[in-house]
Amino acid sequence: MKQYLGIDMGASSFKYGIGNSRDGLLHFGTVRIHEKSLEAVRQNILALLEDVKDFHFEGVGLGTPGTIDRKTGKIFGVNPNLKFFTDMSPAELFPKDFPLPVLYDNDANLMALAESSYEPCRLCFGVTVGSGIGGGIIVDGKIFHGAGGFAAEIGHTIAVLDGIACNCGMQGCLETYASVDGIRRRLQKAQSPFADMDLPTIIAQSKSDAFVKKTVAEGETHLIQALANICNILNPDLIVLGGGAMDLGLYDIDKIREEVFLRISLAHRKELKIELARFGNRAGVMGGIILCERS
């Protein structure tokens, strides 16, 4: 079975790996971003290509933050965590003479692609909870993009009409309540002493400090409502929750499962599984590899 290079471009580091979906990853590595510039990102790509030069692989599958316009193939609009990286094709990060095909998609779409490939399902909705909230829809093994490439944006569904201002320019988006940055901003606004602590500390405080507890619980409730709505609209048979905040236990998967099931009809519950992501921080890399395999 052929090998591919999967790359997951994060805001602070790139993860990458060589492998395929049958044998897993032969090699896995990380390069940190030292500077938020296009030139630095291109240097990172060169560095990781150098690291894997002794492996044979047939193509590259790249996951990127930001939304990709399927008509132009370019990142569209503001890319909040990598602001310089917009209005260009992610494939342009590679040297002009790079000899292999470079496929790419949104990072949350590739996470969903990877997670859906290890659990029998017809329609998988994948969610990543981290500094923001991303989503991906997989239908019969393929990424579902909607009309222009901008589907699955669960983080920007409206949790509270005319609510808190979001990075995206809109108001009341789910991620302003339920993402790590959203929770942090709400703690800051209330001058909570825990606002600037790291996520494990915030999670620990959510067991004891009443305000932190309430803020996290509200985020969880908004996420539950958004997932129930996803069930009504898409009728998934698999929902996978991943991302750094799920890995660390910000929200309780058993509670999410129970509460979503209470809020959807028997028809929608019938075949639905709600699970934690299995691949942890390697899902994006594996998703890039599977994107190549299925192209």
Place this chain on the structure above:
Amino acid sequence: MKQYLGIDMGASSFKYGIGNSRDGLLHFGTVRIHEKSLEAVRQNILALLEDVKDFHFEGVGLGTPGTIDRKTGKIFGVNPNLKFFTDMSPAELFPKDFPLPVLYDNDANLMALAESSYEPCRLCFGVTVGSGIGGGIIVDGKIFHGAGGFAAEIGHTIAVLDGIACNCGMQGCLETYASVDGIRRRLQKAQSPFADMDLPTIIAQSKSDAFVKKTVAEGETHLIQALANICNILNPDLIVLGGGAMDLGLYDIDKIREEVFLRISLAHRKELKIELARFGNRAGVMGGIILCERS
């Protein structure tokens, strides 16, 4: 071009027509349901088949209320407006020796199929606002069903968490606030004198009576929020609003368009059109015909 028989099963009457998508309807008729029983419905089918017996057609496309389990082909769960009509295939309404193929789908799905076929689009979301609120998703000319057949249930997305009890057994569903029955129930609960009036009277009162005005405006706002969320999840390039209440002007299409656009990102606005349905009460019949054409 071949002709087909389209049938739209409503809760009080069946509409039907012979035709195709190129030439339109050669014949259109209605049979009222005199009794809510399976036997009466079967009699209606026989009556309309008798009416069209001199036409040549190659198959039947039937739109039904209720949700259809794609695995069994049967109506699944409670069918609120035709309670006796569940746990059976809609094709079983036809005589055992009926010689032509009978295709069927949910009525809102067929409305969306018809409306999407007359406007260039890749992803159409159709909404019917009437006694309930139904939805249909069309992707590249085909009905999108989700994993089990229960997708596009916009009427049962949660508008208000732990809100008003819905016919479906859940709470706070969009249709408890924004459908005609929902608005009527809210007027009843507040002992408004207009609760039992017909829809045109309620619409007229919504211009002058403060409480009716507020109730209708709240319904409209919840519908706007649900449509903005649909844009984030599905990225449609066409949203079509139809059904009896839209035909009569319960909600203002220009206001809906403007407010949805204000609440979604540039990426989602980019190619989106939000329109009133064109086919009025014949959309279901035409959708049944197009279902046959595309099978």
